[in-house]
Amino acid sequence: MNAIHLQIPAHADYIDMVRICLFGIASKLQFPFEDIEDMKVAVSEACNNAVLYGFPQDENAMIDISYEFADDALTIKVKNNGPEFMYSEAVGKAAPLPDTEINDLRVGGLGIYLMQALMDDVVVNTAGGATEIAMTKYLAAE
């Protein structure tokens, strides 16, 4: 398993950098264009959550991203040291928008739902006061 590491300040302005690196790495691994687009959204959602919920008061906080690739898969890990975001609870509730009246719509959980829908595997580790999301996409066999 080879890995490339990226560290960004925990601020929304840097999330595009995570996508740009992802695009380069996934292109080199010859992932199809659609899969790359899917991974861009999934990885951004993990970063959004880290920025929004990971670091309540720390202005110098950083997010660690690693891109780990094997012959047939790319795993992207997004890690922050903030308090445990309520992933275990949220993962169970994540769903697309229901068929209901417009005024009853709620948007919570859409990001987590998209991560699950767009990647092949999503694993959440919340050990030791840190939260790490590991997302894997497999290269389809030729």
Place this chain on the structure above:
Amino acid sequence: MKAEQFQIIQEETNRETILHISGELDLAVVPQLRSALEPVMNRTDKALVLQFKHLKYIDSTGIGIIVSVLKLRDEIKAPFYVREVPPAVRRLFDMTGISRYLTEGTEAEA
């Protein structure tokens, strides 16, 4: 990958306020989109249109804003349309289930 600057251009016609949204709509530009929407989304005299022809990227943060606009326009009984949704964006609209609430208005109908 060409990094394209996020941009909102407002166009006024007799019957519509059109926001042309281009580039990558992510968490970083949410404040920009909110401030562009704020002065126009309560107006009932004109239809509000989001023109997505040059939108390159969207995620749940952008979709969340569209849902909030949908709810507001529904509440004040004012028309709201999206226009020229690119295939990659449409796919996310379909996956998240927002598609069924969106009305696509063509210029001819408007």
